[in-house]
Amino acid sequence: MNAPSASGPLAGLRVVEFAGLGPAPFACMLLSDMGAEVVTIERPGKPLGDVTNVIGRGRTVVFADLKRGEERSAVMQLLEAADVLVEGFRPGVMERLGFAPDEIAERNPRLVYGRMTGWGQTGPLAQAAGHDLNYIALAGALHAIGPADGAPVPPLNLVGDYAGGSLYLVCGILAALHERQTSGRGQTVDAAIVDGVLSLMSLFVSGAMRGQFTEKRGSNLLDGGSPFYAIYETLDGRHVSIGALEPQFFEQLCEKLGVAEPLRRAQNDRTAWPELRAEFARIFLTKTRDEWTAIFEGTDACFAPVLALSEVGAHAHMHARHAFVNVDGVRQPGPAPRFSRTTSHVQGAAATQATSIDNISSRWRAQHES
Numbered sequence: 001m002n003a004p005s006a007s008g009p010l011a012g013l014r015v016v017e018f019a020g021l022g023p024a025p026f027a028c029m030l031l032s033d034m035g036a037e038v039v040t041i042e043r044p045g046k047p048l049g050d051v052t053n054v055i056g057r058g059r060t061v062v063f064a065d066l067k068r069g070e071e072r073s074a075v076m077q078l079l080e081a082a083d084v085l086v087e088g089f090r091p092g093v094m095e096r097l098g099f100a101p102d103e104i105a106e107r108n109p110r111l112v113y114g115r116m117t118g119w120g121q122t123g124p125l126a127q128a129a130g131h132d133l134n135y136i137a138l139a140g141a142l143h144a145i146g147p148a149d150g151a152p153v154p155p156l157n158l159v160g161d162y163a164g165g166s167l168y169l170v171c172g173i174l175a176a177l178h179e180r181q182t183s184g185r186g187q188t189v190d191a192a193i194v195d196g197v198l199s200l201m202s203l204f205v206s207g208a209m210r211g212q213f214t215e216k217r218g219s220n221l222l223d224g225g226s227p228f229y230a231i232y233e234t235l236d237g238r239h240v241s242i243g244a245l246e247p248q249f250f251e252q253l254c255e256k257l258g259v260a261e262p263l264r265r266a267q268n269d270r271t272a273w274p275e276l277r278a279e280f281a282r283i284f285l286t287k288t289r290d291e292w293t294a295i296f297e298g299t300d301a302c303f304a305p306v307l308a309l310s311e312v313g314a315h316a317h318m319h320a321r322h323a324f325v326n327v328d329g330v331r332q333p334g335p336a337p338r339f340s341r342t343t344s345h346v347q348g349a350a351a352t353q354a355t356s357i358d359n360i361s362s363r364w365r366a367q368h369e370s
Contacts, residue, residue: 008035023165024088032058120192148218164196227277
């Protein structure tokens with residue numbers, strides 16, 4: 001990539017990403033989609049050119065061997081004109097490489113230093129290896145997800161890496177940039193997945209204190225325990241989802257399903273939930289998923305078909321919202337969220353070749369000084 005003509009709300013923001021795995025690259029994808037110019041520091045010899053690497057989209061890549069003094073100096077010069085640094089190494093790695101937050105702050109006191117880890121920068125586990133599943137396990141989320149009669153179920157790596165990790169890192173970076181407008185100073189953002197996931201559990205912490213959430217899986221309102229917030233199999237072996245929590249939505253669901261009158265009054269009677277679930281299951285098995293979709297879609301019964309990823313783009317609603325975009329021949333999810341004036345867009349596919357760090361540094365310094 002050369003200097004991009006970004007249009008999103010973060011246009012003009014200069015971000016340096018130290019290449020890594022998991023939530024930090026996804027956070028940088030979001031920043032790029034919203035208009036930031038993201039330069040990724042990659043190790044020499046790293047293969048480039050995989051345009052199907054959706055999370056790597058919208059970046060300029062430069063090669064630098066951070067163990068070589070002259071190449072560390074070139075990266076430091078780039079950081080002197082940057083607004084944000086993002087790294088996802090274990091605590092202490094950046095310090096050993098010569099890029100500690102305090103050292104960079106001496107050269108660029110306005111820089112926001114985003115640190116992404118699983119366990120956090122401090123604590124007994126800070127230096128331990130781990131992955132998404134371990135972090136959500138320690139934060140109490142994994143225990144709550146799964147069937148009543150089975151083990152916890154891994155929710156892909158969406159809850160830990162991306163929700164508790166990437167999104168909290170982006171939130172922290174944007175908050176620090178906002179505060180910088182007043183103080184003129186950057187600061188370090190310690191984004192730990194365990195912290196973010198526990199924060200996501202706030203509703204259930206409240207529910208536990210009120211006696212409305214138990215630690216038995218499949219027995220609560222939102223974990224599949226209630227028959228009206230659940231997934232049901234259809235005649236063709238596919239599935240539908242219902243989420244008719246409110247009484248008026250539950251009433252509409254029962255009306256369209258033809259549920260017998262006594263069970264229509266059983267929404268809040270937990271003793272009747274097994275019978276209600278069995279009735280829902282029986283009825284949903286009488287038609288195919290698409291037949292139920294034709295009956296329910298667009299109503300207030302809180303219904304949606306369970307789509308495979310390959311089916312999402314063909315759905316009328318997702319198609320109307322242009323949920324997928326085509327980037328260099330690769331179909332992929334478009335930017336989110338949407339903005340009314342400063343429209344986000346994908347700045348390009350994953351880099352196919354590296355760019356000179358000196359050229360970028362010169363341009364950034366000129367922008368910085370102006």
